[in-house]
Amino acid sequence: MLKKLSIRNYALIDALDIDFYSGFSSITGETGAGKSIILGALSLILGQRADFRVIKDESRKAIIEGFFDISDYHLRSFFEEQDLEYEDGACILRREILSSGKSRAFINDTPVSLAQLKDLGERLIDIHSQYQNLLLGNDKFQLHVIDVWGHNNDLLLQYKSDFQNYKLAKKKLLKLQEERVEWKKEEDYLRFQLSQLVDAQLKEGEQEILEQEQKILSHAEEIKGELYTISQLASGDEGGILPILKTLISRAQGLLRIYPDLGELTGRLQSLYIELKDISAEISGKEDSICIDSERLVQVQDRLDMIYRLQQKHQVQTIEELLEVQSQLESKLERIDTSDEEIYALEKEIADRYILLLEISVKLTESRKLAAAEFSRLLEEKARLLGMPNLRFEVELVPRPEIDEMGAEQICFLFSANKNQSMQPVAEVASGGEISRLMLCLKALIAHVTVLPTIIFDEVDTGVSGEVADKMGDIMQEMSQYMQVISITHLPQVASKGRHHYRVYKQDTEISTQTHIEELKDRKRIEEIARMLSGAKLTDEAMNNARVLLGKNI
DSSP states (O other): OEEEEEEEEETTEEEEEEEOOSSEEEEEOOTTSSHHHHHHHHHHTTTOOOOGGGBSSTTSOEEEEEEEEOTTSOOHHHHHHTTOOOBTTEEEEEEEEOTTSOEEEEETTEEEOHHHHHHHHHHHEEEEETGGGGGGGOHHHHHHHHHHHTTOHHHHHHHHHHHHHHHHHHHHHHHHHHHHHHHHHHHHHHHHHHHHHHHHTOOTTHHHHHHHHHHHHHTHHHHHHHHHHHHHHHHOTTTOHHHHHHHHHHHHHHHTTTOGGGHHHHHHHHHHHHHHHHHHHHHHHHHHHOOOOHHHHHHHHHHHHHHHHHHHHHTOSSHHHHHHHHHHHHHHHHHHHHHHHHHHHHHHHHHHHHHHHHHHHHHHHHHHHHHHHHHHHHHHHHHHTTTOTTOEEEEEEEEEEEEETTEEEEEEEEEESSTTOOOEEHHHHOOHHHHHHHHHHHHHHHGGGSOOSEEEEESTTTTOOHHHHHHHHHHHHHHTTTSEEEEEOSOHHHHTTOSEEEEEEEEEOSSOEEEEEEEEOHHHHHHHHHHHHHOSSOOHHHHHHHHHHHGGGO
């Protein structure tokens, strides 16, 4: 429920605070007084796009805040889903508009997107204007009305979920069928590619080993010659290091008897001799292991050439990547081999899901038929009170060629205002005034089955008067038992029904024109109703008529 609207620096408003109440409230004022300005400001905190030209003083930002009591409307889950703080049923929507053309939106002081603001706004307020009357001819709106009246929300949610799964399964089948056609075109080539890789019998790490072996085989003579030279320098009889070192050790040992201090150095020479002798033996062994094998070199080169060709063909750098390509080819071919079974399983799943959808759609259709019959009857009863005694209204269920996400049928509102007139779609034959009254009746019927805090009627009573206007006021008053109702009206019969009455007016100062709003009570309210009845001049008769209209609402 809207509790307060605060407007700062917007259009003709410098600063304005309006307290609202539960039940039925009416807002009146002369044409051009600024009622549309207040409604425009309210629309901004409900997520409508902003125009920076509405800023009154461009040196300051425009700020519109709406304070709501949402404790009875089960909106905690919305706040949790949007990661917003839920403050015990209190909610503040704020919109700030800058002269630069930018705007910011907030929910409970947390910055939000315009989409989030609009999503919440649609759950808080329904602004019903003459423009919204066009919805009456919209088949989706008509279907929504019948589903709301028939309490079909849970059934429709289940149906939509199952329909989505059905569509996903069909999409998956179509994709698989298209892929299978493409796979079949290249299946032979894929099998040829796989056979090349399988026949190659690749092993992880093989390439590095072969490349090293190739390097050794290619330089075998050079390596063998150098190893022989090193061995001779180490242990050769003529000038080898080991014979010289052996002589050094013998001479040092001879000195030990007369010069003991040489003991440690002699030991180190002996250790050096042993290590060098061991190294020399290993070098000699490596020399013996090197074979000049041109045949093996050809084998290694051929193997590497085959690996390099496969890598170039598949645009990879390593054997590990080739093995991954092999695995992918095996998986793809296995998928081709099993695609018939997979397609069959998907076709069966789709058939099963379709049967389930039909079962739910039948329940939905039956519920809609019952709801349509009852809704038509009650709408006729209400509409006849509004000056349409010969009205006939019918909700026609038209089977769809194929079920869609909304079910097996579409809805068409049929209407006839005269006895001799055939039933036709309401948008084609109903006049503007008739549509306006039908929409009011429609909103009144679904008021007690919708969880909506507030509805605002923006001059929907234009073009009616007298007893019909009085009945329209009664209907709005009846709706206020289930929700907060605010009516912007020019009709005294409607304005007088409200528990609370506001007057919008303009006031000129030396430098500007300002829009104001005040809550009317007692004599001021009587005078406003009298003014609406007789014009600017207040007569005793108009005042008395106003008192009669207001009755207990004074």
